[in-house]
Ligand SMILES: [Zn+2]
């Protein structure tokens with residue numbers, strides 16, 4: 001698997017001189033499988049640039065799009081995904097059960113009073129809703145994908161990808177608390193992440209902020225670290241950076257999380273997700 005970050009930011013895109021290093025676009029990841037097929041997670045504003053890159057390539061676009069949940073920072077880039085306007089494109093969509101409703105709503109409603117001048121039904125690409133992942137583990141092109149419900153307002157899914165003995169877990173917009181407010185236990189997340197080579201997890205807040213953010217559906221970097229350590233993960237990637245953080249702030253979070261690991265004698269590799277960076281697995 002090759003993982004590329006097209007959007008790492010939470011809540012709202014924040015372009016500008018203070019977000020150049022870690023990025024200002026909202027959630028979008030590209031996973032290139034061994035078959036060469038692409039699996040995209042979420043359609044935040046990062047998907048626009050991915051679409052431009054796909055258009056520059058030879059041949060038709062044929063990919064899977066997995067949606068974690070339909071908060072706007074995870075779907076708002078969808079109408080700006082260029083391959084949607086091409087007859088040769090095929091997109092197979094799956095994810096949280098409300099995903100198609102959310103993606104459609106970025107275009108229009110049946111009343112024609114939508115948010116975008118083009119109607120979803122007028123798209124030229126072949127868009128197919130698979131509706132498989134909500135029923136359990138599935139396989140796409142040789143990669144096994146499973147999901148876990150998120151502790152997040154209106155719900156959502158985290159995903160686990162297994163290909164050729166390697167495991168990637170992607171969990172964003174998730175509030176890790178020992179006193180779980182939606183009935184999920186920390187042990188369930190630990191089990192889901194056990195032995196992962198890479199865990200990409202929500203780390204929107206600082207430990208000093210988290211008590212004022214109870215019920216908002218996000219975690220602090222210390223909670224993300226504790227999950228990764230408990231689960232025996234090899235590498236933790238801090239994700240869904242708060243829109244208020246500058247590059248210096250995100251770098252400081254990365255450093256503070258590494259210090260916690262050092263204090264606890266952990267060899268866990270830790271980094272903050274950077275837009276345009278790649279991970280190889
Ligand atoms: Zn979000």
Ligand SMILES: [Zn+2]
Pocket residue numbers: 069071152173
């Ligand atoms: Zn959300």
